[in-house]
Amino acid sequence: MPIKLLVRNLLGHPVRSLLTVLSVAVALALLCVIDAAARGFTAAVDLAAQNRLVVWSRVSLFVPLPIAYEQKIRQVEGVADTTKFQWFGGFYRDRSGFFAQFAVDADRLQTIYPELAIVDGDYAEFKKQRDACVIGKGLAARYGWKVGDNVPLISALFPRGSSGVEPWTFTVRAIYDPSRKNFDDQTMFFHFDYVREALEQGAAQGLTGVGTYSILLRDGARAEDVIAAIDALFENGPQRVRTSTEAEFNRQFMSMMGNIPLLLRSIGGAVLFAIFFAVLNTMLMAARERTRDFGIMKALGFGDRRLGALMIAEAIVLVGVGTALGVLLAKAFEVLMAPFVAAFAPGFAVDQTVLTQGLAITLGLGIVSGVAPALRAMRLLPVKALREDN
Amino acid sequence: MATAIEIQSVTKTYHRGGEPLVVLDGLDLRMDGGTFYALMGPSGSGKTTLLNLIGGLDHADQGSVLVGGTDLNKLSGAELAQWRAASVGFVFQGFNLLPVLTARENVELPLLLAPLSKQKRRAQAERVLKLVGLEDRMDHKPRELSGGQEQRVAIARAIATDPQVILADEPTGDLDRETANSVLELLQRLNRELQKTILMVTHDPEAATFADKVVHLDKGKLGRIDDNRTAGATARRS
Numbered sequence A: 001m002p003i004k005l006l007v008r009n010l011l012g013h014p015v016r017s018l019l020t021v022l023s024v025a026v027a028l029a030l031l032c033v034i035d036a037a038a039r040g041f042t043a044a045v046d047l048a049a050q051n052r053l054v055v056w057s058r059v060s061l062f063v064p065l066p067i068a069y070e071q072k073i074r075q076v077e078g079v080a081d082t083t084k085f086q087w088f089g090g091f092y093r094d095r096s097g098f099f100a101q102f103a104v105d106a107d108r109l110q111t112i113y114p115e116l117a118i119v120d121g122d123y124a125e126f127k128k129q130r131d132a133c134v135i136g137k138g139l140a141a142r143y144g145w146k147v148g149d150n151v152p153l154i155s156a157l158f159p160r161g162s163s164g165v166e167p168w169t170f171t172v173r174a175i176y177d178p179s180r181k182n183f184d185d186q187t188m189f190f191h192f193d194y195v196r197e198a199l200e201q202g203a204a205q206g207l208t209g210v211g212t213y214s215i216l217l218r219d220g221a222r223a224e225d226v227i228a229a230i231d232a233l234f235e236n237g238p239q240r241v242r243t244s245t246e247a248e249f250n251r252q253f254m255s256m257m258g259n260i261p262l263l264l265r266s267i268g269g270a271v272l273f274a275i276f277f278a279v280l281n282t283m284l285m286a287a288r289e290r291t292r293d294f295g296i297m298k299a300l301g302f303g304d305r306r307l308g309a310l311m312i313a314e315a316i317v318l319v320g321v322g323t324a325l326g327v328l329l330a331k332a333f334e335v336l337m338a339p340f341v342a343a344f345a346p347g348f349a350v351d352q353t354v355l356t357q358g359l360a361i362t363l364g365l366g367i368v369s370g371v372a373p374a375l376r377a378m379r380l381l382p383v384k385a386l387r388e389d390n
Numbered sequence B: 001m002a003t004a005i006e007i008q009s010v011t012k013t014y015h016r017g018g019e020p021l022v023v024l025d026g027l028d029l030r031m032d033g034g035t036f037y038a039l040m041g042p043s044g045s046g047k048t049t050l051l052n053l054i055g056g057l058d059h060a061d062q063g064s065v066l067v068g069g070t071d072l073n074k075l076s077g078a079e080l081a082q083w084r085a086a087s088v089g090f091v092f093q094g095f096n097l098l099p100v101l102t103a104r105e106n107v108e109l110p111l112l113l114a115p116l117s118k119q120k121r122r123a124q125a126e127r128v129l130k131l132v133g134l135e136d137r138m139d140h141k142p143r144e145l146s147g148g149q150e151q152r153v154a155i156a157r158a159i160a161t162d163p164q165v166i167l168a169d170e171p172t173g174d175l176d177r178e179t180a181n182s183v184l185e186l187l188q189r190l191n192r193e194l195q196k197t198i199l200m201v202t203h204d205p206e207a208a209t210f211a212d213k214v215v216h217l218d219k220g221k222l223g224r225i226d227d228n229r230t231a232g233a234t235a236r237r238s
Helices: A002-011 A014-046 A069-074 A106-112 A123-128 A137-143 A192-201 A223-233 A246-256 A260-289 A291-300 A304-341 A352-379 A382-387 B047-054 B077-087 B103-113 B118-131 B147-159 B177-194
Strands: A052-057 A079-087 A100-104 A116-121 A132-136 A150-155 A168-178 A187-191 A212-217 A241-245 B003-016 B019-032 B036-040 B062-067 B088-092 B165-169 B197-201 B213-218 B221-227
Touching (some): A002 A304, A014 A304, A052 A223, A052 A246, A069 A079, A069 A223, A106 A187, A116 A123, A116 A132, A123 A132, A123 A168, A137 A168, A212 A223, A223 A241, A260 A291, A260 A304, A260 A352, A291 A382, A291 B103, B003 B047, B019 B047, B019 B062, B019 B197, B036 B047, B036 B177, B047 B062, B047 B197, B088 B147, B103 B147, B147 B177, B165 B177, B177 B197
Parallel strands (some): A132 A168, B036 B197, B036 B213, B165 B197
Antiparallel strands (some): A052 A212, A079 A212, A132 A187, B003 B019, B213 B221
């Protein structure tokens, strides 16, 4: 019966209850997605490999390093292997078809990044063909690409042809699915030499050089020693370098975009306030409208605690239904947003941790927002409450 | 006849606009159990205030209110709520049913506070609704009932827990004459057949004729008590 009364009270104002439930659902979904993105950003740092270093220009990440540096770096004590990494800046069809592409050393990429687990096609075929590429599973799903398809891209950094908008064509030879969360599944890798040859032949324009070098350390090598050795090697130019661990590089790369996790979490905090005020508003209105009902119940012998508990239970039910809907919505958002977010936040996932935290916060706020109307109901004098018009 | 309600030197003062307003001024009154009382008097004479004090909805500033031997001024808020649930039933002018519940559920509401199973609660609610002649309207919500039917549901709710005292504040104030008379006859029947002590506040002299005794209040003090059962009280309804 108290449950029946609670449900009937909520259904007494179906539009208001529905809007509150929806606002809680949307807020929770946003909170979960924001938290997942913030965790995704930090995952790139937290889950970075301990045995990899990155070398880039001391001037700026956008200033390329000489190709000749690679041989010198490979000779440094403690370096097991290296690969070039060059940002391509291309897009598919139009600028909305943007995703990450890197020109790399195909022969060595998988040695340095063993987390690139091939799930379709053949990596050996990729290595053999100069204009071949390997793409992430998520990217393949996003555009419906499969092994053997040709992918035309127009690059802003490396314009091709006399018009500058002639597409580069890549043939998909393998599809990877990262075995670790530090790596996204939305990236394309292709041969560095494919771009270099086009530049040398005058078929394309752009800066020659390498954006960054990724280094795999030998077993037992100390990262600090290798970093110091590489930095010292190019101390006198022609281009001074900065060498850091992969984690530090990822941290610096993200700091260029500002403190995104903090920004996201600030937005999340604002969303929490929105949930709180939405439910509080509904519950206060409900409590005010039912002043006379509380008076009747008090006259019948219902104690203050029972009435307070009824109001808190109402808030919990309202928020609980919104929360359940919010979980479904969050999972839907995850599917929709993953292709766009994963390249920047490879650990992006609305997983159990994110959902559990979101649920706990939302339900906690539901209880808190029920306290004020509950106290109001408890403090009402029956004589005064009975004089109120519903 | 045993005393059901005893009011001893009760004073109640309200403050309106900073000015004290004495509503009950040292009132003494004794009411017998199993008797139907009508409480009359001009507006502001303290009728409803007295009813609220007897019902444990408010506290007296001074004096004692004893109902069934219990001194209500000595009970805490929680104890008073428990006492109300077990000892008194209310019937209000505006019916005061919960609009989201059916007639049966409204009657079941006070029974939630009694140690009864769901089946027994339901059976008791149906029994009292039959007693007030609403066996065919049990599943209707208040808005689907007439004013008279709503007041019958309210009376059924008031007697659901079988309290010894029923307090009715202008129970016929919102009803037409014919319906009012049927509600008053019902209260009279509850008094006679179930020996309930009934205290009814009313402005309506005709309604007062249904009572055994009429208590007149004036400016917070007891005026006179008329006994409708005496030979001279020809207007008494029976």
